[in-house]
Amino acid sequence: MKKVWTIAVKDTLRSLRSPFSLVMMFVAPLLIAGLLYLAFGSLAGGSHATLSQVRVHVANLDQPQAMGASGFAAGEQLVEFLQEEDLNLLSTTEVADEATARAAVDGQRADVAVIIPADFSTAVFSANQETFVTLYQDPTLTIGPSILEDVLRQLLDGFSGAKIAADVASRQFQRRNAEIGPSFAQGVAQAYAAWMETSGHHEESGSPSLHTRSPSEETRERAQGAAMIGPIMASMMIFFVFFIGANAAESIVREDEQGTLARLFTIPTSQTSILGGKFAAVLGTLLIQIVVLLLASSLLFDISWGRPVPVVLLTAGLITSAAGLGVLLMSFVNTTRQAGPVMGGVLTITGMLGGLFTSGIPNVPATFERITLVTPHGWALRGWKAAMAGGGISDVLVPAVITLGTGVLFFAVGAVLFRRRFN
Numbered sequence: 403m404k405k406v407w408t409i410a411v412k413d414t415l416r417s418l419r420s421p422f423s424l425v426m427m428f429v430a431p432l433l434i435a436g437l438l439y440l441a442f443g444s445l446a447g448g449s450h451a452t453l454s455q456v457r458v459h460v461a462n463l464d465q466p467q468a469m470g471a472s473g474f475a476a477g478e479q480l481v482e483f484l485q486e487e488d489l490n491l492l493s494t495t496e497v498a499d500e501a502t503a504r505a506a507v508d509g510q511r512a513d514v515a516v517i518i519p520a521d522f523s524t525a526v527f528s529a530n531q532e533t534f535v536t537l538y539q540d541p542t543l544t545i546g547p548s549i550l551e552d553v554l555r556q557l558l559d560g561f562s563g564a565k566i567a568a569d570v571a572s573r574q575f576q577r578r579n580a581e582i583g584p585s586f587a588q589g590v591a592q593a594y595a596a597w598m599e600t601s602g603h604h605e606e607s608g609s610p611s612l613h614t615r616s617p618s619e620e621t622r623e624r625a626q627g628a629a630m631i632g633p634i635m636a637s638m639m640i641f642f643v644f645f646i647g648a649n650a651a652e653s654i655v656r657e658d659e660q661g662t663l664a665r666l667f668t669i670p671t672s673q674t675s676i677l678g679g680k681f682a683a684v685l686g687t688l689l690i691q692i693v694v695l696l697l698a699s700s701l702l703f704d705i706s707w708g709r710p711v712p713v714v715l716l717t718a719g720l721i722t723s724a725a726g727l728g729v730l731l732m733s734f735v736n737t738t739r740q741a742g743p744v745m746g747g748v749l750t751i752t753g754m755l756g757g758l759f760t761s762g763i764p765n766v767p768a769t770f771e772r773i774t775l776v777t778p779h780g781w782a783l784r785g786w787k788a789a790m791a792g793g794g795i796s797d798v799l800v801p802a803v804i805t806l807g808t809g810v811l812f813f814a815v816g817a818v819l820f821r822r823r824f825n
């Protein structure tokens with residue numbers, strides 16, 4: 403075991419002293435990820451879509467006194483609701499009549515006109531009466547009017563709840579033969595509406611409130627940048643880890659070609675120990691590469707790779723899979739001249755199939771997402787994406803197990819082929 407460790411340390415240090423290996427291990431993945439982000443970042447998140455205030459003109463035609471709904475003005479409550487400071491996405495102006503509101507929209511001085519009917523308050527308390535609040539909008543707008551419609555629906559649903567509450571309470575009292583006055587239903591509806599107003603739209607009540615808040619520009623850019631560069635960096639890390647796995651395994655072929663491996667076999671050390679030390683050097687080199695890339699990308703790009711345990715599981719799977727595939731590929735190669743095309747061709751094709759060159763592209767077809775899983779690269783990328791999204795052990799367990807299992811299989815087959823070659 404001591405000799406295995408000695409050979410592993412020697413080969414690992416030799417890899418770390420090679421300028422080519424250092425560039426491919428650390429500089430290339432970080433540089434390419436940064437350049438891709440700078441090149442395509444503006445397409446995915448560099449330009450921010452902003453929502454301007456929705457200009458609303460309200461014509462409150464509600465006549466609660468004339469319609470017999472004394473003591474409660476639902477129309478006024480609706481106007482006050484739209485003018486609340488929490489609804490900072492709406493700029494609400496009250497106008498005198500319907501014609502003025504519609505003319506403001508036609509003249510593009512308003513985006514939406516809200517017309518509150520004269521019988522609005524009465525309809526809130528009458529079980530069999532219906533009425534309609536009219537929205538008159540600029541036909542060229544879609545998002546703003548939709549937001550206003552959802553906001554109004556929230557309040558109108560509350561009024562509907564008040565009517566239902568009044569009806570249910572009246573029926574319950576009637577079943578018990580209790581005498582109720584003509585204003586009983588209206589009182590229940592008013593109590594329900596008052597509760598809805600205080601608990602539905604004010605933070606101090608402890609109930610859910612509607613607030614529109616915009617993050618600061620710095621926070622938004624930082625979040626969007628990390629969301630995009632994270633998958634790109636993960637892809638580059640996976641690609642170059644597989645490349646270094648094959649490159650480290652190529653040292654066995656190089657030493658065999660130069661004759662140093664044959665001389666090494668003459669020392670009083672078993673062939674298994676010598677090959678084991680060289681295989682261990684591949685694992686050690688990849689471990690150093692991944693740790694450095696994780697730390698460097700976290701500092702340079704502010705990437706959060708996820709929780710510790712999932713990261714450890716994915717790192718183990720990626721190291722094993724990359725080392726196993728590298729050993730397997732080099733077991734079929736007889737000379738270093740053959741190693742270059744094999745590494746370049748196979749690793750590029752498997753990287754493309756694994757989705758490593760399209761991870762920064764949004765809305766990738768689901769069919770291609772399934773195709774990526776035919777390679778360990780695709781499983782590794784899925785695992786790292788899940789970890790960066792905050793996933794736990796259960797979310798990364800399948801990718802980690804698959805990459806670990808395929809790595810062990812590749813490693814075992816490659817080791818057997820190497821041993822047969824040198825026996």
